[in-house]
Amino acid sequence: MALQPTFFVFDSVRDGKGPTLKMTAKRYTSGKSSENSRGLTLILTHCIGSHKEQWEPAIERMFELQRSKPPHQRIREAWSFDWQNHGDAAVLNREALLKRPQGVSVYEWATALAEFLQSPQMRGHRIVGMGHSAGAGAVMLAAKDFPPTNLPYAAIVLIEAAMVTRAVFNSQLEDRMEQMNFAVNATLTRRDTWESRETAAAWLAKRYPWSEWDPRVVRLLAVRSSTSVSQDRADSDRLIAARLTAD
Structure with missing residues:
Protein backbone atom coordinates (compact mmCIF):
# COMPACT_ATOMS: atom_id res chain seq x y z
CA MET A 1 0.00 0.00 0.00
CA GLU A 160 26.22 4.97 11.74
CA ALA A 161 25.91 7.19 14.79
CA ALA A 162 28.39 10.07 14.78
CA MET A 163 28.85 9.89 18.54
CA VAL A 164 31.60 9.03 21.00
CA THR A 165 32.14 9.84 24.65
CA ARG A 166 33.99 13.06 25.43
CA ALA A 167 36.89 11.08 26.90
CA VAL A 168 37.32 8.99 23.75
CA PHE A 169 36.93 12.05 21.51
CA ASN A 170 39.61 13.98 23.40
CA SER A 171 41.97 11.01 23.49
CA GLN A 172 41.98 10.96 19.68
CA LEU A 173 41.30 14.64 19.11
CA GLU A 174 43.53 15.18 16.09
CA ASP A 175 42.12 12.17 14.24
CA ARG A 176 38.53 13.07 15.13
CA MET A 177 38.90 16.66 13.98
CA GLU A 178 40.50 15.50 10.74
CA GLN A 179 37.53 13.23 10.05
CA MET A 180 35.02 15.94 10.91
CA ASN A 181 36.76 18.53 8.74
CA PHE A 182 36.92 16.07 5.85
CA ALA A 183 33.18 15.41 6.06
CA VAL A 184 32.33 19.11 6.28
CA ASN A 185 34.67 20.12 3.45
CA ALA A 186 33.44 17.30 1.23
CA THR A 187 29.87 18.52 1.73
CA LEU A 188 30.75 22.17 1.13
CA THR A 189 32.83 21.59 -2.01
CA ARG A 190 30.84 18.92 -3.80
CA ARG A 191 29.09 19.86 -7.00
CA ASP A 192 25.63 21.28 -6.37
CA THR A 193 24.39 22.64 -9.70
CA TRP A 194 23.26 20.70 -12.78
CA GLU A 195 21.32 21.40 -15.96
CA SER A 196 18.42 19.26 -14.78
CA ARG A 197 17.38 16.86 -12.05
CA GLU A 198 17.85 13.95 -14.45
CA THR A 199 21.43 15.05 -15.10
CA ALA A 200 22.03 15.34 -11.37
CA ALA A 201 20.69 11.84 -10.73
CA ALA A 202 22.93 10.36 -13.43
CA TRP A 203 26.00 12.23 -12.15
CA LEU A 204 25.45 11.15 -8.54
CA ALA A 205 24.79 7.52 -9.45
CA LYS A 206 28.28 7.21 -10.95
CA ARG A 207 30.20 8.60 -7.98
CA TYR A 208 31.04 7.47 -4.47
CA PRO A 209 29.33 7.38 -2.02
CA TRP A 210 26.09 7.67 -3.99
CA SER A 211 27.04 4.79 -6.29
CA GLU A 212 26.78 2.55 -3.22
CA TRP A 213 23.28 3.74 -2.35
CA ASP A 214 19.93 2.26 -3.25
CA PRO A 215 19.07 3.86 -6.64
CA ARG A 216 15.76 5.09 -5.22
CA VAL A 217 17.55 7.10 -2.54
CA VAL A 218 19.95 8.60 -5.10
CA ARG A 219 17.02 9.70 -7.22
CA LEU A 220 15.27 11.19 -4.21
CA LEU A 221 18.41 13.19 -3.43
CA ALA A 222 18.50 14.55 -6.98
CA VAL A 223 14.79 15.20 -7.36
CA ARG A 224 13.34 15.92 -3.95
CA SER A 225 16.21 17.83 -2.32
CA SER A 226 16.88 20.12 -5.28
CA THR A 227 15.22 23.34 -6.32
CA SER A 228 15.22 25.42 -9.49
CA VAL A 229 17.43 28.49 -9.68
CA SER A 230 17.55 31.32 -12.16
CA GLN A 231 19.39 34.53 -12.83
CA ASP A 232 15.99 36.13 -12.50
CA ARG A 233 15.35 36.21 -8.73
CA ALA A 234 11.60 36.62 -9.15
CA ASP A 235 11.46 33.58 -11.41
CA SER A 236 13.58 31.61 -8.94
CA ASP A 237 11.20 32.41 -6.11
CA ARG A 238 8.22 31.40 -8.23
CA LEU A 239 9.75 28.03 -9.07
CA ILE A 240 10.72 27.38 -5.46
CA ALA A 241 7.22 28.20 -4.27
CA ALA A 242 5.76 25.83 -6.84
CA ARG A 243 8.14 23.12 -5.64
CA LEU A 244 6.98 23.50 -2.05
CA THR A 245 3.26 23.74 -2.66
CA ALA A 246 3.32 20.70 -4.92
CA ASP A 247 3.35 18.54 -1.80
Missing part, protein backbone atom coordinates in the same frame (compact mmCIF):
# COMPACT_ATOMS: atom_id res chain seq x y z
CA ALA A 2 1.39 3.40 -0.99
CA LEU A 3 2.69 5.91 1.52
CA GLN A 4 0.49 8.90 2.26
CA PRO A 5 2.75 11.91 2.98
CA THR A 6 1.68 15.21 4.51
CA PHE A 7 4.00 18.23 4.54
CA PHE A 8 4.46 20.30 7.73
CA VAL A 9 6.34 23.46 8.68
CA PHE A 10 7.22 24.15 12.33
CA ASP A 11 8.59 27.32 13.89
CA SER A 12 11.72 26.70 15.94
CA VAL A 13 12.29 28.28 19.33
CA ARG A 14 13.93 31.72 19.21
CA ASP A 15 17.50 31.29 20.43
CA GLY A 16 18.99 34.77 20.11
CA LYS A 17 21.44 33.64 17.42
CA GLY A 18 19.55 35.28 14.58
CA PRO A 19 16.16 35.13 12.86
CA THR A 20 13.90 32.30 13.93
CA LEU A 21 14.30 29.28 11.66
CA LYS A 22 11.61 26.91 10.47
CA MET A 23 11.85 23.13 10.55
CA THR A 24 10.10 21.11 7.86
CA ALA A 25 8.78 17.58 8.14
CA LYS A 26 6.69 14.97 6.42
CA ARG A 27 4.25 12.68 8.16
CA TYR A 28 3.79 9.31 6.48
CA THR A 29 0.88 6.95 6.98
CA SER A 30 -0.24 3.91 5.05
CA GLY A 31 -3.87 2.98 4.61
CA LYS A 32 -5.61 3.34 7.97
CA SER A 33 -2.42 3.09 10.02
CA SER A 34 -3.08 6.39 11.83
CA GLU A 35 -6.18 4.84 13.43
CA ASN A 36 -4.01 2.33 15.31
CA SER A 37 -3.45 4.20 18.57
CA ARG A 38 -1.46 1.24 19.94
CA GLY A 39 1.06 1.40 17.11
CA LEU A 40 4.51 2.96 16.93
CA THR A 41 5.36 6.47 15.76
CA LEU A 42 8.75 6.75 14.06
CA ILE A 43 10.81 9.94 14.32
CA LEU A 44 13.47 9.96 11.59
CA THR A 45 16.47 12.25 11.12
CA HIS A 46 19.01 12.38 8.29
CA CYS A 47 22.77 12.79 7.94
CA ILE A 48 24.74 15.91 6.97
CA GLY A 49 24.09 16.95 3.39
CA SER A 50 20.88 14.95 3.01
CA HIS A 51 17.16 15.53 3.51
CA LYS A 52 14.02 14.06 5.02
CA GLU A 53 12.89 12.21 1.88
CA GLN A 54 15.96 9.96 1.94
CA TRP A 55 14.00 7.76 4.36
CA GLU A 56 11.04 7.10 2.05
CA PRO A 57 12.15 3.71 0.64
CA ALA A 58 12.98 2.50 4.16
CA ILE A 59 9.68 3.80 5.55
CA GLU A 60 7.76 2.05 2.78
CA ARG A 61 9.61 -1.20 3.46
CA MET A 62 9.03 -0.98 7.22
CA PHE A 63 5.31 -0.50 6.70
CA GLU A 64 5.28 -3.58 4.46
CA LEU A 65 7.20 -5.75 6.93
CA GLN A 66 5.01 -5.00 9.94
CA ARG A 67 1.61 -5.22 8.27
CA SER A 68 0.86 -8.71 9.59
CA LYS A 69 2.15 -8.07 13.11
CA PRO A 70 0.00 -7.43 16.19
CA PRO A 71 -1.36 -3.86 16.47
CA HIS A 72 1.17 -2.78 19.11
CA GLN A 73 4.04 -3.78 16.79
CA ARG A 74 2.74 -2.00 13.71
CA ILE A 75 3.67 1.49 12.58
CA ARG A 76 1.07 4.12 13.35
CA GLU A 77 2.87 6.89 11.47
CA ALA A 78 6.38 8.02 10.57
CA TRP A 79 7.73 11.57 10.77
CA SER A 80 10.86 12.56 8.87
CA PHE A 81 12.46 15.96 9.57
CA ASP A 82 14.75 18.34 7.70
CA TRP A 83 17.60 19.97 9.59
CA GLN A 84 16.89 23.71 9.44
CA ASN A 85 19.58 24.29 6.80
CA HIS A 86 18.79 21.21 4.70
CA GLY A 87 16.07 20.27 2.22
CA ASP A 88 12.82 22.22 2.15
CA ALA A 89 13.80 23.95 5.40
CA ALA A 90 16.85 25.47 3.71
CA VAL A 91 14.60 26.93 1.01
CA LEU A 92 12.16 28.39 3.54
CA ASN A 93 14.99 29.70 5.73
CA ARG A 94 17.12 31.01 2.88
CA GLU A 95 17.09 34.68 3.85
CA ALA A 96 17.49 33.94 7.55
CA LEU A 97 20.42 31.60 6.90
CA LEU A 98 22.27 34.33 5.03
CA LYS A 99 22.27 36.24 8.32
CA ARG A 100 23.64 33.24 10.23
CA PRO A 101 27.18 32.66 8.91
CA GLN A 102 27.82 30.34 11.84
CA GLY A 103 25.35 27.86 10.37
CA VAL A 104 22.92 25.71 12.34
CA SER A 105 24.29 23.29 14.89
CA VAL A 106 22.84 19.88 15.63
CA TYR A 107 21.94 21.25 19.07
CA GLU A 108 19.53 23.70 17.43
CA TRP A 109 17.97 20.90 15.42
CA ALA A 110 17.66 18.79 18.56
CA THR A 111 15.95 21.67 20.39
CA ALA A 112 13.35 21.93 17.63
CA LEU A 113 12.85 18.16 17.71
CA ALA A 114 12.42 18.24 21.49
CA GLU A 115 9.70 20.86 21.10
CA PHE A 116 7.90 18.57 18.68
CA LEU A 117 8.25 15.57 20.99
CA GLN A 118 6.58 17.58 23.76
CA SER A 119 3.83 18.95 21.54
CA PRO A 120 0.17 17.88 21.65
CA GLN A 121 0.82 16.23 18.28
CA MET A 122 2.78 13.48 20.05
CA ARG A 123 0.63 13.09 23.15
CA GLY A 124 -0.17 9.43 23.71
CA HIS A 125 2.21 8.21 20.99
CA ARG A 126 4.72 5.39 21.44
CA ILE A 127 7.75 6.98 19.82
CA VAL A 128 10.76 5.31 18.24
CA GLY A 129 13.67 7.64 17.47
CA MET A 130 15.63 6.68 14.35
CA GLY A 131 18.68 8.72 13.38
CA HIS A 132 21.39 8.36 10.74
CA SER A 133 24.91 9.73 11.36
CA ALA A 134 24.57 13.34 12.58
CA GLY A 135 20.84 12.71 12.79
CA ALA A 136 21.55 10.07 15.43
CA GLY A 137 23.10 12.79 17.56
CA ALA A 138 20.00 14.93 17.08
CA VAL A 139 17.75 12.09 18.21
CA MET A 140 19.79 11.61 21.38
CA LEU A 141 20.21 15.31 22.15
CA ALA A 142 16.47 15.88 21.76
CA ALA A 143 15.95 13.72 24.85
CA LYS A 144 18.64 15.25 27.06
CA ASP A 145 16.33 17.59 28.99
CA PHE A 146 13.69 14.94 29.68
CA PRO A 147 13.79 13.32 33.13
CA PRO A 148 15.28 9.79 33.05
CA THR A 149 11.97 8.39 34.25
CA ASN A 150 10.02 10.05 31.45
CA LEU A 151 12.08 9.75 28.27
CA PRO A 152 10.18 10.45 25.03
CA TYR A 153 11.22 7.23 23.29
CA ALA A 154 9.95 3.68 23.63
CA ALA A 155 13.00 2.63 21.62
CA ILE A 156 15.93 4.16 19.74
CA VAL A 157 17.60 3.03 16.50
CA LEU A 158 20.92 4.69 15.65
CA ILE A 159 22.54 4.10 12.26
Whole structure:
Protein backbone atom coordinates (compact mmCIF):
# COMPACT_ATOMS: atom_id res chain seq x y z
CA MET A 1 0.00 0.00 0.00
CA ALA A 2 1.39 3.40 -0.99
CA LEU A 3 2.69 5.91 1.52
CA GLN A 4 0.49 8.90 2.26
CA PRO A 5 2.75 11.91 2.98
CA THR A 6 1.68 15.21 4.51
CA PHE A 7 4.00 18.23 4.54
CA PHE A 8 4.46 20.30 7.73
CA VAL A 9 6.34 23.46 8.68
CA PHE A 10 7.22 24.15 12.33
CA ASP A 11 8.59 27.32 13.89
CA SER A 12 11.72 26.70 15.94
CA VAL A 13 12.29 28.28 19.33
CA ARG A 14 13.93 31.72 19.21
CA ASP A 15 17.50 31.29 20.43
CA GLY A 16 18.99 34.77 20.11
CA LYS A 17 21.44 33.64 17.42
CA GLY A 18 19.55 35.28 14.58
CA PRO A 19 16.16 35.13 12.86
CA THR A 20 13.90 32.30 13.93
CA LEU A 21 14.30 29.28 11.66
CA LYS A 22 11.61 26.91 10.47
CA MET A 23 11.85 23.13 10.55
CA THR A 24 10.10 21.11 7.86
CA ALA A 25 8.78 17.58 8.14
CA LYS A 26 6.69 14.97 6.42
CA ARG A 27 4.25 12.68 8.16
CA TYR A 28 3.79 9.31 6.48
CA THR A 29 0.88 6.95 6.98
CA SER A 30 -0.24 3.91 5.05
CA GLY A 31 -3.87 2.98 4.61
CA LYS A 32 -5.61 3.34 7.97
CA SER A 33 -2.42 3.09 10.02
CA SER A 34 -3.08 6.39 11.83
CA GLU A 35 -6.18 4.84 13.43
CA ASN A 36 -4.01 2.33 15.31
CA SER A 37 -3.45 4.20 18.57
CA ARG A 38 -1.46 1.24 19.94
CA GLY A 39 1.06 1.40 17.11
CA LEU A 40 4.51 2.96 16.93
CA THR A 41 5.36 6.47 15.76
CA LEU A 42 8.75 6.75 14.06
CA ILE A 43 10.81 9.94 14.32
CA LEU A 44 13.47 9.96 11.59
CA THR A 45 16.47 12.25 11.12
CA HIS A 46 19.01 12.38 8.29
CA CYS A 47 22.77 12.79 7.94
CA ILE A 48 24.74 15.91 6.97
CA GLY A 49 24.09 16.95 3.39
CA SER A 50 20.88 14.95 3.01
CA HIS A 51 17.16 15.53 3.51
CA LYS A 52 14.02 14.06 5.02
CA GLU A 53 12.89 12.21 1.88
CA GLN A 54 15.96 9.96 1.94
CA TRP A 55 14.00 7.76 4.36
CA GLU A 56 11.04 7.10 2.05
CA PRO A 57 12.15 3.71 0.64
CA ALA A 58 12.98 2.50 4.16
CA ILE A 59 9.68 3.80 5.55
CA GLU A 60 7.76 2.05 2.78
CA ARG A 61 9.61 -1.20 3.46
CA MET A 62 9.03 -0.98 7.22
CA PHE A 63 5.31 -0.50 6.70
CA GLU A 64 5.28 -3.58 4.46
CA LEU A 65 7.20 -5.75 6.93
CA GLN A 66 5.01 -5.00 9.94
CA ARG A 67 1.61 -5.22 8.27
CA SER A 68 0.86 -8.71 9.59
CA LYS A 69 2.15 -8.07 13.11
CA PRO A 70 0.00 -7.43 16.19
CA PRO A 71 -1.36 -3.86 16.47
CA HIS A 72 1.17 -2.78 19.11
CA GLN A 73 4.04 -3.78 16.79
CA ARG A 74 2.74 -2.00 13.71
CA ILE A 75 3.67 1.49 12.58
CA ARG A 76 1.07 4.12 13.35
CA GLU A 77 2.87 6.89 11.47
CA ALA A 78 6.38 8.02 10.57
CA TRP A 79 7.73 11.57 10.77
CA SER A 80 10.86 12.56 8.87
CA PHE A 81 12.46 15.96 9.57
CA ASP A 82 14.75 18.34 7.70
CA TRP A 83 17.60 19.97 9.59
CA GLN A 84 16.89 23.71 9.44
CA ASN A 85 19.58 24.29 6.80
CA HIS A 86 18.79 21.21 4.70
CA GLY A 87 16.07 20.27 2.22
CA ASP A 88 12.82 22.22 2.15
CA ALA A 89 13.80 23.95 5.40
CA ALA A 90 16.85 25.47 3.71
CA VAL A 91 14.60 26.93 1.01
CA LEU A 92 12.16 28.39 3.54
CA ASN A 93 14.99 29.70 5.73
CA ARG A 94 17.12 31.01 2.88
CA GLU A 95 17.09 34.68 3.85
CA ALA A 96 17.49 33.94 7.55
CA LEU A 97 20.42 31.60 6.90
CA LEU A 98 22.27 34.33 5.03
CA LYS A 99 22.27 36.24 8.32
CA ARG A 100 23.64 33.24 10.23
CA PRO A 101 27.18 32.66 8.91
CA GLN A 102 27.82 30.34 11.84
CA GLY A 103 25.35 27.86 10.37
CA VAL A 104 22.92 25.71 12.34
CA SER A 105 24.29 23.29 14.89
CA VAL A 106 22.84 19.88 15.63
CA TYR A 107 21.94 21.25 19.07
CA GLU A 108 19.53 23.70 17.43
CA TRP A 109 17.97 20.90 15.42
CA ALA A 110 17.66 18.79 18.56
CA THR A 111 15.95 21.67 20.39
CA ALA A 112 13.35 21.93 17.63
CA LEU A 113 12.85 18.16 17.71
CA ALA A 114 12.42 18.24 21.49
CA GLU A 115 9.70 20.86 21.10
CA PHE A 116 7.90 18.57 18.68
CA LEU A 117 8.25 15.57 20.99
CA GLN A 118 6.58 17.58 23.76
CA SER A 119 3.83 18.95 21.54
CA PRO A 120 0.17 17.88 21.65
CA GLN A 121 0.82 16.23 18.28
CA MET A 122 2.78 13.48 20.05
CA ARG A 123 0.63 13.09 23.15
CA GLY A 124 -0.17 9.43 23.71
CA HIS A 125 2.21 8.21 20.99
CA ARG A 126 4.72 5.39 21.44
CA ILE A 127 7.75 6.98 19.82
CA VAL A 128 10.76 5.31 18.24
CA GLY A 129 13.67 7.64 17.47
CA MET A 130 15.63 6.68 14.35
CA GLY A 131 18.68 8.72 13.38
CA HIS A 132 21.39 8.36 10.74
CA SER A 133 24.91 9.73 11.36
CA ALA A 134 24.57 13.34 12.58
CA GLY A 135 20.84 12.71 12.79
CA ALA A 136 21.55 10.07 15.43
CA GLY A 137 23.10 12.79 17.56
CA ALA A 138 20.00 14.93 17.08
CA VAL A 139 17.75 12.09 18.21
CA MET A 140 19.79 11.61 21.38
CA LEU A 141 20.21 15.31 22.15
CA ALA A 142 16.47 15.88 21.76
CA ALA A 143 15.95 13.72 24.85
CA LYS A 144 18.64 15.25 27.06
CA ASP A 145 16.33 17.59 28.99
CA PHE A 146 13.69 14.94 29.68
CA PRO A 147 13.79 13.32 33.13
CA PRO A 148 15.28 9.79 33.05
CA THR A 149 11.97 8.39 34.25
CA ASN A 150 10.02 10.05 31.45
CA LEU A 151 12.08 9.75 28.27
CA PRO A 152 10.18 10.45 25.03
CA TYR A 153 11.22 7.23 23.29
CA ALA A 154 9.95 3.68 23.63
CA ALA A 155 13.00 2.63 21.62
CA ILE A 156 15.93 4.16 19.74
CA VAL A 157 17.60 3.03 16.50
CA LEU A 158 20.92 4.69 15.65
CA ILE A 159 22.54 4.10 12.26
CA GLU A 160 26.22 4.97 11.74
CA ALA A 161 25.91 7.19 14.79
CA ALA A 162 28.39 10.07 14.78
CA MET A 163 28.85 9.89 18.54
CA VAL A 164 31.60 9.03 21.00
CA THR A 165 32.14 9.84 24.65
CA ARG A 166 33.99 13.06 25.43
CA ALA A 167 36.89 11.08 26.90
CA VAL A 168 37.32 8.99 23.75
CA PHE A 169 36.93 12.05 21.51
CA ASN A 170 39.61 13.98 23.40
CA SER A 171 41.97 11.01 23.49
CA GLN A 172 41.98 10.96 19.68
CA LEU A 173 41.30 14.64 19.11
CA GLU A 174 43.53 15.18 16.09
CA ASP A 175 42.12 12.17 14.24
CA ARG A 176 38.53 13.07 15.13
CA MET A 177 38.90 16.66 13.98
CA GLU A 178 40.50 15.50 10.74
CA GLN A 179 37.53 13.23 10.05
CA MET A 180 35.02 15.94 10.91
CA ASN A 181 36.76 18.53 8.74
CA PHE A 182 36.92 16.07 5.85
CA ALA A 183 33.18 15.41 6.06
CA VAL A 184 32.33 19.11 6.28
CA ASN A 185 34.67 20.12 3.45
CA ALA A 186 33.44 17.30 1.23
CA THR A 187 29.87 18.52 1.73
CA LEU A 188 30.75 22.17 1.13
CA THR A 189 32.83 21.59 -2.01
CA ARG A 190 30.84 18.92 -3.80
CA ARG A 191 29.09 19.86 -7.00
CA ASP A 192 25.63 21.28 -6.37
CA THR A 193 24.39 22.64 -9.70
CA TRP A 194 23.26 20.70 -12.78
CA GLU A 195 21.32 21.40 -15.96
CA SER A 196 18.42 19.26 -14.78
CA ARG A 197 17.38 16.86 -12.05
CA GLU A 198 17.85 13.95 -14.45
CA THR A 199 21.43 15.05 -15.10
CA ALA A 200 22.03 15.34 -11.37
CA ALA A 201 20.69 11.84 -10.73
CA ALA A 202 22.93 10.36 -13.43
CA TRP A 203 26.00 12.23 -12.15
CA LEU A 204 25.45 11.15 -8.54
CA ALA A 205 24.79 7.52 -9.45
CA LYS A 206 28.28 7.21 -10.95
CA ARG A 207 30.20 8.60 -7.98
CA TYR A 208 31.04 7.47 -4.47
CA PRO A 209 29.33 7.38 -2.02
CA TRP A 210 26.09 7.67 -3.99
CA SER A 211 27.04 4.79 -6.29
CA GLU A 212 26.78 2.55 -3.22
CA TRP A 213 23.28 3.74 -2.35
CA ASP A 214 19.93 2.26 -3.25
CA PRO A 215 19.07 3.86 -6.64
CA ARG A 216 15.76 5.09 -5.22
CA VAL A 217 17.55 7.10 -2.54
CA VAL A 218 19.95 8.60 -5.10
CA ARG A 219 17.02 9.70 -7.22
CA LEU A 220 15.27 11.19 -4.21
CA LEU A 221 18.41 13.19 -3.43
CA ALA A 222 18.50 14.55 -6.98
CA VAL A 223 14.79 15.20 -7.36
CA ARG A 224 13.34 15.92 -3.95
CA SER A 225 16.21 17.83 -2.32
CA SER A 226 16.88 20.12 -5.28
CA THR A 227 15.22 23.34 -6.32
CA SER A 228 15.22 25.42 -9.49
CA VAL A 229 17.43 28.49 -9.68
CA SER A 230 17.55 31.32 -12.16
CA GLN A 231 19.39 34.53 -12.83
CA ASP A 232 15.99 36.13 -12.50
CA ARG A 233 15.35 36.21 -8.73
CA ALA A 234 11.60 36.62 -9.15
CA ASP A 235 11.46 33.58 -11.41
CA SER A 236 13.58 31.61 -8.94
CA ASP A 237 11.20 32.41 -6.11
CA ARG A 238 8.22 31.40 -8.23
CA LEU A 239 9.75 28.03 -9.07
CA ILE A 240 10.72 27.38 -5.46
CA ALA A 241 7.22 28.20 -4.27
CA ALA A 242 5.76 25.83 -6.84
CA ARG A 243 8.14 23.12 -5.64
CA LEU A 244 6.98 23.50 -2.05
CA THR A 245 3.26 23.74 -2.66
CA ALA A 246 3.32 20.70 -4.92
CA ASP A 247 3.35 18.54 -1.80
